[in-house]
Amino acid sequence: AREVYRLVSDEVHAIVKEQYALLNEEILPQLATEGIRFLKRGDWNDAQREWIRGFFFREVMPVITPIGLDPSHPFPRVLNKSLNFAVELEGRDAFGRSSGAAIVQAPRVLPRVIRLPRELGDSEYAFVFLSSILHEFVHELFAGMKVLGCYQFRVTRNSNLFVDEEEITNLRAKIQGELPQRHFGDAVRLEVANSCSEAMTQFLLGQFNLSESDLYRVAGPVNLVRLMQVPDWVLRSDLKFQPFNPGTPKALQKCHSVFDSIRGGDILLHHPYQSFNSVIELLEQSANDPLVVAIKMTVYRTGTDSVLMQSLLRAAQNGKEVTVVVELMARFDEEANIGWATKLEEVGAHVVYGVVGYKTH
Numbered sequence: 001a002r003e004v005y006r007l008v009s010d011e012v013h014a015i016v017k018e019q020y021a022l023l024n025e026e027i028l029p030q031l032a033t034e035g036i037r038f039l040k041r042g043d044w045n046d047a048q049r050e051w052i053r054g055f056f057f058r059e060v061m062p063v064i065t066p067i068g069l070d071p072s073h074p075f076p077r078v079l080n081k082s083l084n085f086a087v088e089l090e091g092r093d094a095f096g097r098s099s100g101a102a103i104v105q106a107p108r109v110l111p112r113v114i115r116l117p118r119e120l121g122d123s124e125y126a127f128v129f130l131s132s133i134l135h136e137f138v139h140e141l142f143a144g145m146k147v148l149g150c151y152q153f154r155v156t157r158n159s160n161l162f163v164d165e166e167e168i169t170n171l172r173a174k175i176q177g178e179l180p181q182r183h184f185g186d187a188v189r190l191e192v193a194n195s196c197s198e199a200m201t202q203f204l205l206g207q208f209n210l211s212e213s214d215l216y217r218v219a220g221p222v223n224l225v226r227l228m229q230v231p232d233w234v235l236r237s238d239l240k241f242q243p244f245n246p247g248t249p250k251a252l253q254k255c256h257s258v259f260d261s262i263r264g265g266d267i268l269l270h271h272p273y274q275s276f277n278s279v280i281e282l283l284e285q286s287a288n289d290p291l292v293v294a295i296k297m298t299v300y301r302t303g304t305d306s307v308l309m310q311s312l313l314r315a316a317q318n319g320k321e322v323t324v325v326v327e328l329m330a331r332f333d334e335e336a337n338i339g340w341a342t343k344l345e346e347v348g349a350h351v352v353y354g355v356v357g358y359k360t361h
Contacts, residue, residue: 009213020219035123036234039116041132048120049136052128055114056137060130063107066141068099075207076103080157080185083112083223085134086192086200088148101203104141106130112226115233125234129221131193151196154222155208158185190215191222246275258282259289280307287315294321301327302336309340313347322349 028038037043044052066087067076078084083106089099114133116126131152139147187208192201194217205215221227231240249269255261258281269278284307286292295315302309316322326341328334341351 006213013216016216016218019224023220023224032123034236034239036125036127036230036236037121037123038113038127038129039121039132041136044128048116048126051116051120052114052133053137056133056140060110060133060137061140063110064104064141066102066104068102070099073099076105078103078105078155081154081223082106082108083130084153084155085131085138086151086153086196086204087138087142088150088197088200089142089145090148091145099145101200102142104134104138106134111229112221112223113230127230131221149195149197149200151193151200152222153190153192153196153204155187156189156191158188188214191218192216193222194219246272248275248278252278252281258285280311283308283311283315287311287318287320292320294323296323298325299327299337299340302340304336304339306336306340309343312349313343316344316347316349323352324349325352328353 031037039048067073068089069075085104085106087102087104089102110130112130113127114130116128118124120126134152135150138150139145187210190204190208190210192204192215196217201215205211249267251261251264251267252258258278261267267278269276283295286295292315295312297312299309312322312324322344324341324344326337328337341353344351
């Protein structure tokens with residue numbers, strides 16, 4: 001197992017290195033030629049710096065709390081995959097306390113990418129990273145102290161739920177008890193800015209009980225997924241893939257009743273190439289049709305806002321026999337599934353909890 005883990009680690013390190021090389025050497029330069037720029041601190045002009053400074057004091061500073069590390073303030077519990085900053089300090093704070101380091105946790109409510117007003121930029125779209133703003137103004141959080149360095153980092157934790165469904169009598173209760181601890185599992189990976197000092201890197205590795213093989217030095221934001229929101233802000237259809245619109249089988253286009261269409265012959269739906277709305281429509285019609293007396297389904301993944309589950313709730317409220325097998329071990333959807341299952345039980349539906357061997361959507 002250790003040898004397999006080493007091979008996986010080597011492969012992932014290579015992938016991450018390639019990922020950031022593509023970002024910095026190809027994607028960002030090509031975006032810049034199209035008038036879409038991500039400004040580094042050294043690129044800010046006076047007007048931009050003043051606007052960003054106001055943004056920091058108005059939007060950022062009120063919601064962050066720096067934690068100085070000393071005997072009375074131990075290293076904080078860092079949430080899984082949350083953005084954090086390790087700050088190296090020198091001197092004494094306003095209370096006369098000496099601390100060589102501090103941790104600043106960035107709340108998830110803060111955007112990781114901020115768009116500057118059009119009139120401030122020399123390009124149509126100008127963005128700055130939250131990490132750049134923190135780096136520039138982090139000294140405002142430590143009055144009287146000198147900031148020697150500020151480095152973003154992120155820790156990935158083991159999010160497996162350790163539940164043996166054969167050894168417990170109430171699987172739902174056991175999973176509910178495990179969920180709150182998911183964000184605080186054992187650390188398995190540490191990502192730090194490539195500018196992070198060696199002393200701070202070793203300090204963080206020690207805090208999370210990790211080795212050098214678990215360390216990833218990255219040349220950019222530690223969470224590139226947060227860049228997914230940028231295309232929605234950029235109104236340039238010529239730079240985007242054409243949206244794909246799933247189709248609807250002809251048999252379902254002709255008739256308002258899904259049941260009438262089915263009576264004319266079997267209908268094969270191929271998702272995602274064909275719309276899932278046909279399935280939703282079937283359930284909605286079933287929930288309201290007085291001739292439907294029972295609905296039986298297996299549910300694997302739902303989400304917190306599920307039209308499908310709303311239809312099942314309405315069917316049960318309308319007096320139909322609703323039986324649902326709910327997969328409780330749907331990775332990262334356990335909480336949503338338990339919530340829907342509870343609501344179904346409250347309206348009289350029969351819910352069977354289990355771990356489905358072959359996943360049925």
